[in-house]
Amino acid sequence: MTTPSRPRLSGTVRVVGTGLLGASIGLALSGRGIDVVLHDASPGQQALAVDYGAGRAAAAGDAPALIIVCVPPDVVAETVAAELAAHPDAVVTDVASVKLEPVEELRRRGVDIVRYIGSHPLAGRERGGAISARADLFRARPWVICRDEETPGWALALVEDLALDLGAVPIEMTPEEHDRSVALVSHLPQIVASALASRLVDAPDTALALAGNGLRDTTRIAASSPELWVQILSSNAAPVVAELDALIAELGTVADALRDVGAAGARRTVAEEIASGNAGVARLPGKHGQDRRFEQLVVLVDDRPGQLGRLLSDMGEINVNMEDLRLEHSPGAQLGLAEISVLPEALPRAVEDLAARGWQIASV
Amino acid sequence: MTTPSRPRLSGTVRVVGTGLLGASIGLALSGRGIDVVLHDASPGQQALAVDYGAGRAAAAGDAPALIIVCVPPDVVAETVAAELAAHPDAVVTDVASVKLEPVEELRRRGVDIVRYIGSHPLAGRERGGAISARADLFRARPWVICRDEETPGWALALVEDLALDLGAVPIEMTPEEHDRSVALVSHLPQIVASALASRLVDAPDTALALAGNGLRDTTRIAASSPELWVQILSSNAAPVVAELDALIAELGTVADALRDVGAAGARRTVAEEIASGNAGVARLPGKHGQDRRFEQLVVLVDDRPGQLGRLLSDMGEINVNMEDLRLEHSPGAQLGLAEISVLPEALPRAVEDLAARGWQIASV
Numbered sequence: 001m002t003t004p005s006r007p008r009l010s011g012t013v014r015v016v017g018t019g020l021l022g023a024s025i026g027l028a029l030s031g032r033g034i035d036v037v038l039h040d041a042s043p044g045q046q047a048l049a050v051d052y053g054a055g056r057a058a059a060a061g062d063a064p065a066l067i068i069v070c071v072p073p074d075v076v077a078e079t080v081a082a083e084l085a086a087h088p089d090a091v092v093t094d095v096a097s098v099k100l101e102p103v104e105e106l107r108r109r110g111v112d113i114v115r116y117i118g119s120h121p122l123a124g125r126e127r128g129g130a131i132s133a134r135a136d137l138f139r140a141r142p143w144v145i146c147r148d149e150e151t152p153g154w155a156l157a158l159v160e161d162l163a164l165d166l167g168a169v170p171i172e173m174t175p176e177e178h179d180r181s182v183a184l185v186s187h188l189p190q191i192v193a194s195a196l197a198s199r200l201v202d203a204p205d206t207a208l209a210l211a212g213n214g215l216r217d218t219t220r221i222a223a224s225s226p227e228l229w230v231q232i233l234s235s236n237a238a239p240v241v242a243e244l245d246a247l248i249a250e251l252g253t254v255a256d257a258l259r260d261v262g263a264a265g266a267r268r269t270v271a272e273e274i275a276s277g278n279a280g281v282a283r284l285p286g287k288h289g290q291d292r293r294f295e296q297l298v299v300l301v302d303d304r305p306g307q308l309g310r311l312l313s314d315m316g317e318i319n320v321n322m323e324d325l326r327l328e329h330s331p332g333a334q335l336g337l338a339e340i341s342v343l344p345e346a347l348p349r350a351v352e353d354l355a356a357r358g359w360q361i362a363s364v
Numbered sequence: 365m366t367t368p369s370r371p372r373l374s375g376t377v378r379v380v381g382t383g384l385l386g387a388s389i390g391l392a393l394s395g396r397g398i399d400v401v402l403h404d405a406s407p408g409q410q411a412l413a414v415d416y417g418a419g420r421a422a423a424a425g426d427a428p429a430l431i432i433v434c435v436p437p438d439v440v441a442e443t444v445a446a447e448l449a450a451h452p453d454a455v456v457t458d459v460a461s462v463k464l465e466p467v468e469e470l471r472r473r474g475v476d477i478v479r480y481i482g483s484h485p486l487a488g489r490e491r492g493g494a495i496s497a498r499a500d501l502f503r504a505r506p507w508v509i510c511r512d513e514e515t516p517g518w519a520l521a522l523v524e525d526l527a528l529d530l531g532a533v534p535i536e537m538t539p540e541e542h543d544r545s546v547a548l549v550s551h552l553p554q555i556v557a558s559a560l561a562s563r564l565v566d567a568p569d570t571a572l573a574l575a576g577n578g579l580r581d582t583t584r585i586a587a588s589s590p591e592l593w594v595q596i597l598s599s600n601a602a603p604v605v606a607e608l609d610a611l612i613a614e615l616g617t618v619a620d621a622l623r624d625v626g627a628a629g630a631r632r633t634v635a636e637e638i639a640s641g642n643a644g645v646a647r648l649p650g651k652h653g654q655d656r657r658f659e660q661l662v663v664l665v666d667d668r669p670g671q672l673g674r675l676l677s678d679m680g681e682i683n684v685n686m687e688d689l690r691l692e693h694s695p696g697a698q699l700g701l702a703e704i705s706v707l708p709e710a711l712p713r714a715v716e717d718l719a720a721r722g723w724q725i726a727s728v
């Protein structure tokens with residue numbers, strides 16, 4: 001890994017709320033030598049983040065230039081208001097995934113929001129908490145920044161520097177534009193994945209035994225937290241309902257065509273829906289799922305204690321470091337598939353040396 | 365890996381249709397020393413499969429004991445009928461993804477189907493054609509076999525041997541049970557992914573720029589072929605419509621709750637839908653990170669090659685089997701986290717023995 005350039009931010013950065021996002025921000029900024037102070041309403045959560053290396057515990061006398069509010073959606077506005085009041089010289093931003101409601105709530109409270117700039121890093125993981133924090137969580141991810149006409153340029157620059165120091169890509173949008181966009185690309189997929197997964201609750205085991213990667217991928221985000229998502233969806237209800245109604249109408253068209261599949265044009269309707277999906281998915285930037293910084297190789301391992309250990313010992317002996325590893329365990333099968341992520345330059349040697357040691361590479 | 369055992373199949377196997385599935389079957393069986401003859405209506409497609417090593421070109425005088433029909437859904441029945449007639453001593457199976465319609469069509473044609481056993485390997489790739497063939501395509505995947513009461517045991521055994529020689533897991537089902545199952549776990553996800561992706565066709569670029577892995581995963585299979593899927597969905601219309609109607613109703617409930625999110629019980633309805641999705645996705649076998657049948661322990665490992673290998677070697681020596689493993693590698697942190705899933709009864713010993721060997725358990 002190349003050594004990162006000097007950080008753009010200087011002075012003290014205060015992170016309020018040390019869950020996944022707050023701890024990941026602290027981990028990344030601390031790693032770049034920035035003074036990060038952490039505060040969480042839960043002392044245990046805060047202590048965990050400090051132990052994990054995300055920063056030092058907040059103390060009286062801290063004079064942060066920038067404050068990042070990383071708390072649950074329903075307490076963002078009140079927390080931002082409190083931080084603005086407690087730190088009269090600081091710029092305050094938040095990372096909530098809905099942007100119009102917090103600013104409207106602050107206006108309702110009569111808060112002067114000149115020093116508040118809402119933002120939203122499009123990054124996350126299925127599991128939350130500081131224990132899941134990653135310094136590279138925001139790398140190459142979009143970071144939406146919502147300024148308004150009153151926002152001074154120097155304040156905007158601070159939030160842009162934060163995004164850039166975290167390796168993210170700053171994108172300016174209005175709160176309304178942001179909320180409509182995430183309703184489509186984030187909130188609608190969440191509801192669809194959850195509804196699809198909920199159809200599995202009462203399904204027979206024999207049906208689930210036939211599940212493949214298609215179902216796994218379409219339902220993966222259904223594992224997300226109900227507490228968090230009820231807040232997100234409720235805060236962005238109108239744009240989400242508009243997207244949901246349009247999707248329901250489209251699904252209804254397909255259902256009606258299949259209901260009378262012998263009718264003229266029925267098959268064409270179904271084919272056009274699949275073709276339209278081809279066109280839509282083709283518009284998505286980037287490669288599916290996988291982290292583009294790494295290459296994956298899949299190695300077959302016997303489902304016996306120690307087998308995977310021997311594989312990874314071999315990885316160590318051939319001196320190839322793993323960036324990530326997943327074990328796919330198929331029910332009833334005598335084999336597991338180990339998907340190993342390595343740096344692209346290490347892939348050819350890893351494949352060659354592992355094959356030389358008798359491992360079967362399922363795919364590269 | 366241990367070298368594969370002797371194949372169960374003997375004699376000549378005939379593969380009709382040398383696309384992805386046919387060519388992959390040919391590659392795997394040929395690789396195990398079985399005599400495979402290939403036939404495809406397209407001479408070019410057949411020659412490609414032969415060049416690819418999937419078998420030899422079919423010739424007069426071939427006397428196959430088993431015939432595998434790997435043609436598009438709409439020509440399965442007529443192809444099976446032709447193969448049964450041309451090879452009076454052979455057992456004929458197919459790999460079509462719908463199982464009731466072909467057998468009904470054969471009955472309508474008055475074909476004696478004692479020697480026909482429908483089957484369906486749950487395996488595939490986004491890209492088709494012999495050029496995408498892989499000998500390991502079926503390894504550890506379910507292979508549904510649909511017998512009826514007339515099916516002789518020796519004929520059933522041939523198809524089971526085929527699945528086992530390909531490394532697949534044979535599962536017996538009735539055609540009705542199979543079609544209902546795939547309507548839920550395969551056909552419904554396809555329609556949902558296609559409809560969701562089609563919402564992106566007219567979306568602004570600024571919205572698509574915010575797309576993350578959630579949207580990528582939920583829409584990945586929307587890249588599937590319209591020609592193939594209109595056939596599959598049309599052949600399984602009734603079970604698919606039933607699943608689709610149920611999903612639409614569920615999405616409508618969420619939309620109505622969000623339409624009047626201030627109303628009593630509205631947020632609860634939304635939260636319960638997300639929670640129900642949690643429960644559904646947790647039922648997926650081998651679903652990474654979601655399997656509630658297992659307990660997780662998190663072990664701290666230095667971010668150095670070989671460390672994880674030593675940990676897993678220790679897991680083997682203390683004779684604890686891993687059901688799943690996930691490595692959390694954070695470039696910003698000095699340590700990685702290995703999340704290991706084990707059977708609940710094995711957890712206490714795993715924790716105790718690993719601690720005794722000097723490993724730090726981060727959380728249980």
